[in-house]
Amino acid sequence: MAEQPPPCATYRFSNNKHFPSCSDLPVLSSSLHWNYHPSSSRVDVAFRHTGVSDRRWIAWAINPTSAGMVGSQAIVSFPRTDGSLAVYTSSITSYGTRLEQGNLSFPVWDLSATNQNNEMIIYASLELQGNISAVNHLWQVGPMSENTPMMHSVAPSSPNVRSMGSLDFLSGKITATRSSSATVKNIHGILNTVSWGILMPTGAIIARHLKKFESADPLWFYMHVSCQLLAYVLGGLGGFVTGIVLGKRSHGIEHSSHKIIGIILFCLATAQVFGGMVRPGKDSKYRPFFNWFHFLVGYSTIFLGIINIYKGFGIFHAAESWWYAYSAVLVGLGCIALGLEAYARVKGRKSNISDNNKCSTTSIEIEEV
16 A cells, blocks of 8 residues: 655645655644755755744754754744745744844755745755754744744643654654753652652641651651651752753743742751751750741741742643642642641640649549548
């Protein structure tokens, strides 16, 4: 049975251009058409984006140095506010780029673009460097603000974070790839949510409520220490390191408040760990000061950790399911804490009543004697 041609193969360009090879790209309603000339390493390309219903920018790029966005050499097009169509080259040097016009690291000529019938097409001819036919390529679509291209979506579920791959112009083989930064973001988010947002509050609940049960002593202490140490390792070390990695990869993008809170959390958690190592004995005159320090630093860490988790969800454009799931976990922990608090108060009242009854009985017996 003969292999069916891709849908892009049936497309006919209105300007009588012909491209013998093409591929329907996996996301963003786009396709790439090309004509490769091996003898000169020249490629004529047409990047086509369909379903255009508003003003937007489109771009297709080759990255000669890596599979990511930074370092890519892009060809950009968008409709200006006056109705004319811009088409130019742009070298991407940071994640904060506004797709400024500039020269590429390889020759490009015959640039043109069209915007009609709800589709945008970029045409270009370029010369591949190093006598190669396989490249890393990317394609993107994003919103406009006046005549300035704006940042595209970076949500984990967005097709914009999956619009990259490898392409061999000679064989026609295209392989989709995923940005390593997206993977690091996921790891960063999971580590910090589990550590600061779940383990830390759980450890605090254990310390406050389980120690009131005589049968749980000293088990509650080891459970409390285990939760807090694991939270410190996951969030204070793993989460902090992945945050640094993301910061280095995201040149030009600043989330100042999220970063500052993260640094404060790391410092507070480190102070808690070392403070626990040198805590004074129960009979020491310094013990009350340590208890206040431990209480204030601990609950400040929990409060700031929860705030920063929600900030991270916003920065990452996390799906609503993440917001709802974590909020449900917080509500669950809150209900457990309130339930244990209510139980402790009821038990305390019964204990006080019992003690008062014993005192009354003893007084009566003394009077009788």
